[in-house]
Amino acid sequence: MEPTPPPNRELPRRSVLKAGVAGGLAITGAAAAASATTAVAVADEAQAPELRRHFDVIVVGAGMAGVTATRELRAKGKRVLLLEARNRVGGRTWTDTWQGHQIERGGTWVDRLQPHVWRELNRYRLPIMADAGPTRAFMPTIGGFGEYDPAVAYVRQKELFTRFFDRATEIFPEPFKPLTRPDLVAQFDVFSLRDRLDQMALPLEDEILLTSWTSLYGGTSERGSLTLIQQWWALSGGTFEGFHGVNTYRPTLGTVSILNAMLAEAKPVLKLNTPVKAITQTTREVKVTTQAGEVFTAPEVIVAVPVNVWRTISFSPALPAAHREATTTGVGVPHEKKLWIDLSTPTDRFVAEAPEGMGYPLCFMGRFNDGQPVVAFSVDSTFDTTDGAAVERAVQKVIPGAKMRDYIATNWHVDPFSLGAGAYRQPNQLLRLHEKLQAPHGRVKFAGADIANGWNGYIDGAIEDGLRVAGSPTLSGPAAAAASAEERIVVPKVNRALYRGLGIR
Numbered sequence: 315m316e317p318t319p320p321p322n323r324e325l326p327r328r329s330v331l332k333a334g335v336a337g338g339l340a341i342t343g344a345a346a347a348a349s350a351t352t353a354v355a356v357a358d359e360a361q362a363p364e365l366r367r368h369f370d371v372i373v374v375g376a377g378m379a380g381v382t383a384t385r386e387l388r389a390k391g392k393r394v395l396l397l398e399a400r401n402r403v404g405g406r407t408w409t410d411t412w413q414g415h416q417i418e419r420g421g422t423w424v425d426r427l428q429p430h431v432w433r434e435l436n437r438y439r440l441p442i443m444a445d446a447g448p449t450r451a452f453m454p455t456i457g458g459f460g461e462y463d464p465a466v467a468y469v470r471q472k473e474l475f476t477r478f479f480d481r482a483t484e485i486f487p488e489p490f491k492p493l494t495r496p497d498l499v500a501q502f503d504v505f506s507l508r509d510r511l512d513q514m515a516l517p518l519e520d521e522i523l524l525t526s527w528t529s530l531y532g533g534t535s536e537r538g539s540l541t542l543i544q545q546w547w548a549l550s551g552g553t554f555e556g557f558h559g560v561n562t563y564r565p566t567l568g569t570v571s572i573l574n575a576m577l578a579e580a581k582p583v584l585k586l587n588t589p590v591k592a593i594t595q596t597t598r599e600v601k602v603t604t605q606a607g608e609v610f611t612a613p614e615v616i617v618a619v620p621v622n623v624w625r626t627i628s629f630s631p632a633l634p635a636a637h638r639e640a641t642t643t644g645v646g647v648p649h650e651k652k653l654w655i656d657l658s659t660p661t662d663r664f665v666a667e668a669p670e671g672m673g674y675p676l677c678f679m680g681r682f683n684d685g686q687p688v689v690a691f692s693v694d695s696t697f698d699t700t701d702g703a704a705v706e707r708a709v710q711k712v713i714p715g716a717k718m719r720d721y722i723a724t725n726w727h728v729d730p731f732s733l734g735a736g737a738y739r740q741p742n743q744l745l746r747l748h749e750k751l752q753a754p755h756g757r758v759k760f761a762g763a764d765i766a767n768g769w770n771g772y773i774d775g776a777i778e779d780g781l782r783v784a785g786s787p788t789l790s791g792p793a794a795a796a797a798s799a800e801e802r803i804v805v806p807k808v809n810r811a812l813y814r815g816l817g818i819r
């Protein structure tokens with residue numbers, strides 16, 4: 315598609331097209347990074363000095379939200395500068411290669427219940443694959459781990475999850491609009507996930523079947539709010555199959571394929587390796603200063619970096635109180651590490667879930683496709699992933715006899731450009747902060763999965779929020795249902811056998 319010529323600007327056409335090569339050539343994450351850098355340099359040379367520095371909009375952060383906003387603004391004819399701190403686009407999604415396997419070091423799964431990302435997959439005809447799913451389940455019991463047929467293991471989990479979420483669809487009747495029932499949200503937003511577990515007063519053998527999930531989402535069950543997971547349950551149609559099933563499909567060419575497709579269409583000026591240090595507003599414009607001391611200006615700036623990172627950027631005038639509170643207390647799951655592990659034993663497909671507070675550094679682990687490495691998650695702040703022996707011991711705590719050959723770990727909490735993993739609100743944050751965080755601060759607007767209305771903390775939420783901040787319509791109600799029903803791509807069959815035991819107990 316031809317880029318829309320920017321209105322009232324003398325930008326030489328050649329430079330716009332050269333800048334566009336960044337997206338057009340992008341095929342893999344690495345290729346995207348290399349070609350984007352080269353193309354931007356060419357564009358800079360071709361532009362008059364004042365045009366190189368002044369844009370209609372500057373977007374800070376080339377994750378899913380920033381790239382979506384950029385695409386939308388380019389379609390409206392805006393000259394957009396997209397500034398990205400890292401040497402790659404994608405942020406908390408990161409398609410990489412390890413031991414010859416394509417791996418995702420951050421966000422991975424997408425689903426038709428997530429209409430914004432589903433619509434992008436259809437729009438660009440991006441292939442998806444369905445994980446084959448586990449054939450064995452290692453689930454916690456009071457006396458250690460037991461091995462089950464996953465269908466049997468999930469029967470009990472379904473009962474427990476369904477009770478856990480009993481009023482979710484009432485609190486979130488329109489789940490893409492989280493404050494439709496502020497009266498009910500006010501009652502429930504005070505609770506943590508731990509509060510709900512305590513209120514249910516489950517026997518220990520049942521509670522430990524839930525806490526690998528509540529700790530993974532909240533960082534700890536004490537830290538995470540009840541209302542966010544209730545909202546996800548409502549977004550999943552209020553069923554266990556929906557909630558569990560959103561972790562089934564993934565883009566075959568990696569999450570980066572979504573970004574590459576958007577960038578190829580948008581053809582923005584993209585500068586990688588350009589961390590932003592300061593954002594200063596005057597009455598007429600916004601000045602963006604990079605760590606390297608470059609200065610760019612625009613009448614409007616979109617900050618699409620994680621909420622936890624806001625505190626590392628100097629804003630003048632200072633951020634409003636709600637933004638300061640959010641970035642200080644944090645929303646991204648702290649201490650989350652995602653590992654890919656090469657196990658020589660076991661080699662088959664499995665899932666393992668470990669309870670919270672019982673000394674298991676890995677809370678979730680599984681091999682979901684034959685021949686692929688094992689993926690594992692940890693939210694344990696004391697777990698040192700640089701210590702290979704500790705990693706192998708952590709695996710063996712769940713699967714005695716497991717043998718590790720190699721592993722790779724990503725610690726999102728220490729990464730200065732994320733300072734946490736996927737977003738997860740804390741108690742009271744929905745009611746107290748959510749609407750305020752979406753409000754502009756003068757000429758500066760904020761975007762990201764961390765402040766999204768619907769799938770907050772997911773890829774879908776990032777795309778939704780990129781649309782919102784760019785003034786494009788977001789999806790909810792019948793429009794969301796219509797987008798979810800779209801199938802211009804081939805949707806692979808899902809292994810329903812996993813759930814065959816459900817409902818017969």
Ligand SMILES: Cc1cc2nc3c(=O)[nH]c(=O)nc-3n(C[C@H](O)[C@H](O)[C@H](O)COP(=O)(O)OP(=O)(O)OC[C@H]3O[C@@H](n4cnc5c(N)ncnc54)[C@H](O)[C@@H]3O)c2cc1C
Binds near residue numbers: 650
């Ligand atoms: C381990 C893990 C697993 C996950 N699993 C899933 C999943 O399976 N499915 C799902 O839907 N979601 C998942 N998520 C969540 C999902 O990846 C995120 O919610 C989403 O990608 C966030 O997008 P974003 O654009 O809002 O923010 P980000 O992706 O964080 O993008 C922000 C961008 O801003 C850049 N930036 C930061 N600081 C600066 C600065 N000073 N100057 C310039 N640029 C800066 C960053 O480098 C980054 O590129 C997971 C996340 C993690 C970490």
